[in-house]
Amino acid sequence: MSDRPVLVVIYDEGSATVLDVTEGLEPLGDVVLALWPSPHTRTVQLLAEELVPVVVLSEDPEVSARLLRAHRPDAVLTFSEKRLHDTARLAVRLGLPYHSPETVDLLRDKHAQRTRLREHGVDSVRHHRLERPADWEPALAAVGLPAVLKPAGGLGSRSTHLVETAEQGAALAAALLTGADPEPLVLEEFLRGQDRGRFGDYVSVESAVSAGGISHWAVTGKFPLSPPFRETGQLRPAALAATEREDVLALVTAALRALGVTRGVTHTEVKLTSDGPRIIEVNGRLGGWQVQLARLAGDLDPVTLAGRVALGEDVSDVRAQDEQVVFTRSFLAPYEGGTYAGVQGLRAASALEGVKRINCPHAPGDRLPPGVHTSEVGWMEAVVADHDAMFRLAERVAEELSFVVEPPREAPEAPREEPGAVTALAGTTAP
Missing domain, CATH: 3.90.1170.50 (Aldehyde oxidase/xanthine dehydrogenase, a/b hammerhead)
Structure with missing residues (x-):
């Protein structure tokens, strides 16, 4: 029997692939991939089984915990936004440290997150929760326009809309809350960013929280969004002046403390406004594209960093080098x-x-x-x-x-040109 620690990864589609996970965690210990039953994991199961021991989880958390106990895990983590709640519940059953279920609730529910940040004086973005179309009018009264309407637990800009008129918002709310498998929405104040020229008007802060405290190990810059909120690229280092960077990091530190994050990796998006940095959202997992950026930089592997945090190591001195x-x-x-x-x-x-x-x-x-x-x-x-x-x-x-x-058959004949997007319809065009 190996005397190396065992790291269980609750795996589903997310910010790290099967190969990213196995290669990044293997230096730390023995890896067990716990596949959540989903269309994505069914496509990667054979590959996973070639690399490491695999457990196919049940949606019954007690059954899944029993399957995982057989591997005597020392740490549990996930790189999937969709599996944060499942990982937190399994961590409790396995007696292993992770984001608490209460903290995951705040990280996943953007309305609850905004409420907590306001209560702790961290940020005061106006917001309102919508669970049915009739909630539109009180939400509009509480937030005003322009505003952003998005799923309370959304990711990847899914169903995220800029609302500029009351009629538009009412129609969107009705469509999103009465369609197939509706989920709660949040309407929140639109944060208007500064003009940053060729750069995007927001950044993300990549953090690792361990026993030694909070390490903001990288600040990721962005290319400008494609309307309404589609990301077009990531870059390191971010183009921030030293004082502006300090203000961004101080805001993120306050947000993580307010949300009760005590161990784990986080990805926090921050808008750069004329009134200073403002929180867009805090996510309780490794950010997208961080594996690719780190591979290009050649300085650290963020998957390895996440594994070190899960094992209880002090990573407070870890920083990306940003030499190019x-x-x-x-x-x-x-x-x-x-x-x-x-x-x-x-x-x-x-x-x-x-x-x-x-x-x-x-x-x-x-x-x-x-x-x-x-x-x-x-x-x-x-x-x-x-x-x-x-x-x-x-x-x-x-x-x-x-x-x-x-184009689909119902699409207009002429393509729309959008900054940073590929709009090739029935022909070719430069991105």
Whole structure:
């Protein structure tokens, strides 16, 4: 029997793949992948079984806990937003440290999170919860316009809308709250960001909370959003002045303490406004794209960092080095959806100096669902000397690379042009 610690990962679609998890945690101990029954895990089960011991979980937490106890785990963690509650409940049953169920409630429910941050004087964004269409009028009265309407437990900009008129908001609330499998919504004050030029008007703070305290190990900059709130790229280091960075980190520290985070990794999005930094939302797991950015930077593996935290190590001195600029740039699917047909210019774009990888995850014939969620037809990963070189390279790739998406039958004939998005409909266009 191995004397190495055992790390159980409650696995589902999230910010780290099966290979990311196994490679990142193997230096720390023996890894057990506990697959949550879902369409995603069914597609990766055979690969997982080739790499490490696998447990297929039950939706009954006591059954799942019994299956996991047989492996004598020393730590439990997840990289999936959807599995935070399940991981917290299993951690209690296994007697292992993790975000408490109460803290997970605050991390997952954006209305509850906003309420707690207001109560602790951390941030005072106006907000209101909606559970039925009739809640629209009191929500509008409490928040005002413009505002953001989104699922209380949403992720990936799913069903997230900018509301500018009362009529628009009422219609959206009615549609989202009476459709198939409706979930509560939150209407919250729209935070207007500063004009940051070619940079996005928000950042994310990547944190690790351990016995030694809070380590904000990286601050991730962003490219400008594509309307309404679709992410188009990530970069490190963020383009912040020293005093502004300090203000951002102080705000995130206060938020994590208010939410009761005592152990785990977090990903906090912060809007940069003329009145200073404001919390967009705090998430109780590793942020998206952090594995890719860390791989490009070559300084630390955030999956390994998450494992160290789960094992109880003090990681308060861990920091990303940020000695060069690393970035990802996304090419977004059209709002209307369609059928992916292919990519052109891949060889020329991949050969540009600084480009490390261009990922094209779809095969010709794949259906792309419509919606305002962030959905990529591809993305690039690159390393350059500075931010100016980053923008130049991103523009050069856009000149060479184009994706082809055939429109759905009900789509308009002419494509809409949107900043940072791929809108190739029945033809080709540069991203």
